[in-house]
Each structure stands twice: as structure tokens, then as C-alpha cells.
Amino acid sequence: DTAVSQTPKYLVTQMGNDKSIKCEQNLGHDTMYWYKQDSKKFLKIMFSYNNKELIINETVPNRFSPKSPDKAHLNLHINSLELGDSAVYFCASSLTQQMTYEQYFGPGTRLTVT
Amino acid sequence: DAKTTQPPSMDCAEGRAANLPCNHSTISGNEYVYWYRQIHSQGPQYIIHGLKNNETNEMASLIITEDRKSSTLILPHATLRDTAVYYCIVFNDYKLSFGAGTTVTVRA
Numbered sequence: 001d002t003a004v005s006q007t008p009k010y011l012v013t014q015m016g017n018d019k020s021i022k023c024e025q026n027l028g029h030d031t032m033y034w035y036k037q038d039s040k041k042f043l044k045i046m047f048s049y050n051n052k053e054l055i056i057n058e059t060v061p062n063r064f065s066p067k068s069p070d071k072a073h074l075n076l077h078i079n080s081l082e083l084g085d086s087a088v089y090f091c092a093s094s095l096t097q098q099m100t101y102e103q104y105f106g107p108g109t110r111l112t113v114t
Numbered sequence: 115d116a117k118t119t120q121p122p123s124m125d126c127a128e129g130r131a132a133n134l135p136c137n138h139s140t141i142s143g144n145e146y147v148y149w150y151r152q153i154h155s156q157g158p159q160y161i162i163h164g165l166k167n168n169e170t171n172e173m174a175s176l177i178i179t180e181d182r183k184s185s186t187l188i189l190p191h192a193t194l195r196d197t198a199v200y201y202c203i204v205f206n207d208y209k210l211s212f213g214a215g216t217t218v219t220v221r222a
Binding site (some may be wrong): 003041042043044045048071088096097100102103105110 | 145146148152155156157158159160201205207208209210211213214
């Protein structure tokens with residue numbers, strides 16, 4: 001059973017397009033996250049939702065908009081894609097936002113913008 | 115934010131213990147130390163975490179110094195499948211801030 005799943009696994013698109021990445025967790029967790037890993041391999045948090053409420057919003061361009069329709073899903077919509085958006089995007093979840101609980105990561109979505 | 119310092123890389127012989135050091139001298143009293151690893155380009159995998167006491171689970175042991183300014187992750191019997199980037203992270207402000215980590219290569 002997949003705990004945290006993401007679709008699609010690979011996404012190739014052209015500059016200026018709008019695209020979405022979907023994330024689902026079947027762990028019953030309250031908190032979900034989006035991370036970006038760029039070509040230099042640094043993992044940076046972008047957003048975090050707890051019980052469908054946004055709790056972390058790092059300095060991310062407003063072209064990126066997360067949406068949480070329910071606790072089990074956190075989708076990432078990206079408008080007007082740019083070359084610099086090319087990266088691997090990871091979704092994660094944890095039982096709660098408290099520091100005592102570990103995060104479980106999805107397999108990642110490799111986004112390539114041409 | 116509490117920052118961590120790790121060696122950029124280290125080698126380990128298969129079957130031997132791998133000891134991965136981490137410095138976190140600015141850690142606050144209520145902040146946890148977490149260890150994750152990332153194998154190739156997979157999603158990061160949780161290994162272990164602790165606050166003050168030493169911790170052990172089926173994957174590894176975590177030794178935290180008494181002043182909490184440093185810690186060591188111990189993989190007791192490294193295998194080739196343990197080759198990965200290992201991240202030591204201080205959990206702060208409800209988030210994990212990943213650094214560059216230590217690239218561990220286990221050699222046969």
C-alpha cells in the first residue's frame with residue numbers, strides 16, 4: 001500500500017503553461033507539505049497545510065497555489081510556468097504539525113519546463 | 115533557525131558500522147534532531163529522531179551529546195543499499211530545513 005502518492009511522476013511542459021501536481025496520503029495524517037528539490041539537490045519546503053489550513057507559506061512566487069480539498073489531498077497548481085520551475089517536487093505528510101512526528105515523503109514529481 | 119553542519123561525504127565498508135556526525139551548536143532546548151536519508155532520487159526516508167536521550171530503532175541509533183550541540187547517527191551494519199545522502203536536521207518552526215547532507219558510499 002502506497003502511503004504518500006503523487007501524480008504524475010514525470011511532467012514535461014512548455015514555458016507559460018499551467019499545470020497541476022496531485023498528492024494523496026492514506027495514513028490518516030492531519031498535516032501535508034510540498035517541497036522543491038532543485039538541480040543542486042537542495043530540498044526546500046514550500047507549503048504546509050494542517051487540517052486543510054495553510055500554516056507554512058515560504059517565499060514562493062504566487063504563481064504557485066496549493067489547494068487542499070480534504071485532509072488526505074494536497075495539490076499544487078503552477079501558473080505561467082518558467083524554466084526555473086524545473087525541479088523535483090515532493091509531497092509529504094505527518095500525523096500532526098508538531099515536531100515529535102516524522103514526515104513521510106512521496107516518490108516525487110519531476111517537472112521539466114522547456 | 116538552528117543550523118546543522120555535516121561532512122560532505124564519507125565512505126564505509128560493507129558490514130561495518132557507519133558513524134555520521136552532525137553539529138548543531140545553536141539548537142534550542144525544545145528542538146528535536148531528525149535524521150533522514152535520500153537514496154538516489156527517491157523521496158527522503160525518515161530514519162530516527164531525538165530530543166535529549168539516545169534513541170535506537172530497527173534502522174539506526176542516535177547518540178546526542180549531553181549539551182545537545184552535536185549528535186551521531188550510527189548505522190550498525192552498513193549494506194550497499196545504505197548508500198545515500200544523509201540529512202541531519204533540527205526541526206524548527208513546524209518545518210524541516212534540509213541542508214546539503216552527507217553523501218555516504220558503502221563499498222563492498
